[in-house]
Amino acid sequence: MTRFDGKVAFITGAASGIGLATVARLGREGAKVYASDINAELLARETARLSGEGLDIHTRVLDVTDETDCRAAVEECLAKFGRLDILCNVAGMVLTKNFLDVSAEEWDWVMTVNTRSVFVLCQAAMPHLLETSGNIVNISSAAGLQGLPYNSAYCASKGAVLLLSKSLAVEFASRGVRVNAVCPGAVDTPLVKNIQIPEGADMALYGRMFPLTGYYAQPEEIAGAVAYLASDEAKFVTGSALVIDGGQTAV
Numbered sequence: 369m370t371r372f373d374g375k376v377a378f379i380t381g382a383a384s385g386i387g388l389a390t391v392a393r394l395g396r397e398g399a400k401v402y403a404s405d406i407n408a409e410l411l412a413r414e415t416a417r418l419s420g421e422g423l424d425i426h427t428r429v430l431d432v433t434d435e436t437d438c439r440a441a442v443e444e445c446l447a448k449f450g451r452l453d454i455l456c457n458v459a460g461m462v463l464t465k466n467f468l469d470v471s472a473e474e475w476d477w478v479m480t481v482n483t484r485s486v487f488v489l490c491q492a493a494m495p496h497l498l499e500t501s502g503n504i505v506n507i508s509s510a511a512g513l514q515g516l517p518y519n520s521a522y523c524a525s526k527g528a529v530l531l532l533s534k535s536l537a538v539e540f541a542s543r544g545v546r547v548n549a550v551c552p553g554a555v556d557t558p559l560v561k562n563i564q565i566p567e568g569a570d571m572a573l574y575g576r577m578f579p580l581t582g583y584y585a586q587p588e589e590i591a592g593a594v595a596y597l598a599s600d601e602a603k604f605v606t607g608s609a610l611v612i613d614g615g616q617t618a619v
């Protein structure tokens with residue numbers, strides 16, 4: 369027996385980084401995985417590699433900013449697999465800019481991709497999770513716990529994901545659904561590699577964004593934490609913020 373035998377997991381942001389590593393981890397531990405991402409080509413390529421290992425993966429191109437399609441995807445997952453046990457909201461984006469240069473449109477976009485999508489998918493999944501005593505793992509960030517310079521919209525979006533998770537944990541604890549958040553620090557993924565440091569940035573302030581360990585985590589390390597929270601080993605864990613940040617927020 370593996371930890372997720374007979375379980376079905378819905379994962380967003382599944383084509384890359386932490387989401388892809390989570391697909392691999394839960395799939396290798398027996399879950400049937402409904403893997404979604406906006407990047408159709410990358411999703412097809414990366415999940416084909418995992419399906420080749422024998423993992424049971426159904427792919428779905430999904431833009432998490434499309435509420436109607438998010439709700440349709442949850443229903444499709446139910447139609448395909450017959451149940452839903454685990455929702456992992458991983459899809460996200462970062463905006464690194466001087467605060468004075470952030471437009472209201474950019475602010476709304478970050479909040480829509482990172483936060484509104486989590487609200488929509490949690491709401492769509494909840495009736496099904498109530499049936500299976502399932503759980504939700506949302507990817508927040510160290511940036512949801514501490515103020516990082518040049519990341520006003522990102523910090524706000526991830527802080528909101530964390531408190532949304534805690535609010536749902538409280539509301540649904542007695543009904544058997546657990547909700548947790550993971551707060552990674554710097555993880556070696558394309559999201560981080562593509563960050564452009566704003567012109568004139570104060571590097572002393574910017575340095576707060578780096579782990580004390582001197583190296584970044586690998587996405588598999590975050591996926592391991594997601595798997596723990598999603599598993600029955602964490603049955604007493606709800607409303608938690610699991611920080612995996614190489615000490616970044618300890619100072």
Ligand SMILES: NC(=O)c1ccc[n+]([C@@H]2O[C@H](COP(=O)([O-])OP(=O)(O)OC[C@H]3O[C@@H](n4cnc5c(N)ncnc54)[C@H](O)[C@@H]3O)[C@@H](O)[C@H]2O)c1
Nearest residue numbers: 381383384385386406431432459460509552554555557559
């Ligand atoms: N990498 C880090 O250091 C780090 C730290 C803390 C939190 N996070 C969070 O982890 C999550 C995953 O990021 P990652 O580092 O693995 O990055 P990544 O760029 O490797 O993966 C993000 C995935 O999300 C998908 N995505 C983006 N917008 C989408 C949309 N509108 N609809 C559906 N899919 C969309 C992308 O196509 C991509 O496959 C994000 O929420 C990010 O904020 C990352």
